[in-house]
Amino acid sequence: MLGLLGPAQAALAQQAAFIDSVRVLPAVRVEVERPRRFAVGTRVLTLDSAALASYRTATLADALAARTPLYLKNYGPGQLSSITMRGTSAQHTAVLWNGFNVMLPTLGQNDFALLPVSGATQVEVQPGPASALYGSGAIGGTVLLSSPVRWAQGLRGAAQADAGSFGLRAGSVEAGFSNTRLALRTSATYRTATNDFPYDEPGGARLRQTNAAFWQGSLAQDIAWRVGKAGQIQAAAWLTKADRHIQPAIGTQNDNARQLDQNSRLLLGYEHTTARHESSVRVAWFEDILNYRTNTFQSNSRVQTTQAQVSHTVRFSQATSLRVGAEAQHFAVRMTDYGGFVSENRFAGFALLRYDPTARLRLSATLRQAVLPGRRPPFTPVLGAEWQALATAQHELLLKASAARGYRAPTLNERYYQPGGDPNLQPETSQGYETGLTHNWHGPAHPALKLQTELTGYQQWIDNWVMWWPKPGQSFVSPRNLRQVRTQGLEASSGLRWHNKVSSMQARAAYAYTRAFKTRDAVESVVPTRRQLVYVPLHSAALSLDGTHRAWQAGSTLTFTGYRYTEDAGTNFLPSYLLLDAYVGYTWRQKAPAGAALTLLAQGRNLTNQSYQSYLYRAQPLRSAQLSLRVAWR
């Protein structure tokens, strides 16, 4: 839905059609069924390579914040960015890279500023509980990172250099090759900034930010190799590293905090696909290093995660397919705060059924049972249905509904941190429902006009919500199953596409109403009120407009983030803010060598010069600019 024509691709207007169908497979081969096929009745936002084009050297935090109404709590440019989906906490969004959960196992969450966009070519966001499909943490939603294979593309490559305000420098080199049997993709990016931007101290002087510089790099390699008539080997590596000064809060003392994150992710898989059967075996090995230090404190951790997934899918007919599978995870941690070495195994079994009784009705039922040491999370089913209520030449109306249970296994910190870690902590559980409709309208062929509108309402209860709080008689904090939370909301979006022979345009508007409040709190003397949860904006919206005309491309994004309460109770809040970004670019296309193109792109951020805070007392830059030069050939 977010398949927007991005600036650099835009000049290659003839590619536009191709971008919409990334999985082009020769007719003789059967496509592997992605887990999303079993997520009927839910909503999926897709940011494809075109939508991600202005963020090639940036991070997922930047792309999601500008292109979706999702709110990311951001501690400053390049700093910690944690997500909240449908009113839940950062630990309630699962992030999967090629089907494997890449959360930091110690904290049980992801810093989206540590996920460079270049690591994947497609980003999908599926709001809502879907633990049966995606495992632990898929309560508020799931972010799926993948790089769908594009066969028979030949050799292609690109190099880009960026320079911008506050010492921003970035660069990328990408290369790819594919024929009908082998596909390779390599992408290397780096990004650095001094971030000595001016900001306003509340009621005080204009100061310059200190201790906010960072360097980060990413190297991604994907290989797909077809073996024989039905086999396919998949291998992927994603190495990221970030060395960040930690931006201190406004008005506090700089304690020279610095954090090094180094994440290595390796994956190897084999898939055997025939007309009726599909078998898959995949293994992954991750290493996450997080070393944090200040003038007076130091904490080092190294987690190694080994994971394996096996599954078998049977296609009984065009209308029915069933997948059963199992997965295992082994965590090995060396961490200062655990008092040494800790290891743990987790297992899960799942069954996914997709059944389309008629051409207009699609159903799915999925189940998962996880096994954790000492604890058994509940059985987590997801049921979904989609019904095509109307289908004419110009209109299509789709009605959707789904119901799900979700769970979140305790993180390693929650189990082993000293002091306080509790090996007997209960998993968090949730149950939720959603329903919605999608309307597609296809306008006259010339000019080609398409309008898609989607409306979704949901409700969810999350129980055993963990908070760190002292147990009675303890002077230190422990994770405790203290809260029950209810979330409910509405998501509306509308996208318009239009193009003719020399121009194209895409406009999109998305809005989210999110209500989240505690219904129980076990802390002594705390009486739950229905006040909105901390850092969950009631209203958020994102608008974007992208257009091309001959060799020109231009666009703009506008995001609105409503006020957010900043404390667990009471009335203190951060005011709402509106951010306007825009870009303009021009592409020179070379006749020989064929396919070579040079693009110059200028981007402006926070054009209205808003002084705002995403997270309390963390300064954000005022207006800033970035210039990119990109050479591409294919």
Place this chain on the structure above:
Amino acid sequence: MHLPSFLQRCASALAFGSLLLFTACDPDNEPDPVSEGRFTNVYVVNEGAYGTPNGSVSLYDKVSGKITSLNVFKAANGREMLADVAQSMTIAGDRGYIVANNNSKIVVVSLPDFKSVDTIKSTLSQPRYLVAASTDKAYVSEWIQVPYPSAVAGRVAVVDLKTNKVTKTVAVGRLPEEMLLVNGHLFVTNSGDNTVTVINTSTDAVETTLTVGANPASLVQGSDGRVWVLSNGDTDYTTPANSTKGSVSDFAPTAPYTVRRRDLNFTAGYGSRIRRNAKGTVFYLKTAEGVFRMAPTDASLPVTPFLKRNFYGLDVDPDSDVIYTGVALSYNGPGRMVTYQTGGLPLDSAEVGILPNGFAFY
């Protein structure tokens, strides 16, 4: 190109229209009144969230029994105090000194209007507590950061309250906390050690160092004239058996001091403190196991808590002996203050700021 630019205009118009609509939905924050009188004011010191400058002072009015201003500095000055861990507040004459530990400054306000007067900042390092020897001179205990992993050193700064400048510093033990001034001697608890440093206030030089129980952090003078020190002890999280118990030490306020030390039967824990009633005939020991009550004349230390509740802060009103306690409900949300009669009956309760840690009476 007419269509895109038209739509762009529409989009911006729509967006700015919604901004007005939505900001109008932001809640209102109305300023609270500030007290004009005295003898009725209780200032509640709220630490705020660590690493965030939202430490605050709430004003409780003893007459109406209500919090009249949740954030009295903001109400009086129209801006934030920007205190990262508001650790303590000391009143000397008509000045209030709010010690912001983690951003190394002391905010000076005039009382009772709470108008900002000055900020003592230069050369202060992680100040903890301020003791005024007169309206002209004060002592501030400080933590001195040294590169990891060495232990944090300690220092006492001598501050000229006329100029609000540090005039001298005196090296003391590690992690110095509360101080007590008796008969020309300043007693400094070194909570990172098991010592109390004695500073002669006529020379501002260290006279001697006394050995007390492990991790002393607060002290009072009893009606018997002796100095009573509560030592926290220490919890060993990995091997609980290796934990050190809390203790109470007492000594005469003049040389040769002669320390008597007695152990409690539990670890009092970080944040413990000893407070006294107006006459010094009753002590309250706030610990992780609750609040214990004792008299300086008691033959042995108490074993049963007087209030079995874990408080974040505790002070006693010198005018009424009413016990003021701070209750933490969250590390990132309002806490409560609860007052108790001398007999232990709860009197009143009100919502205050984040992590209510102490009280100052004016």
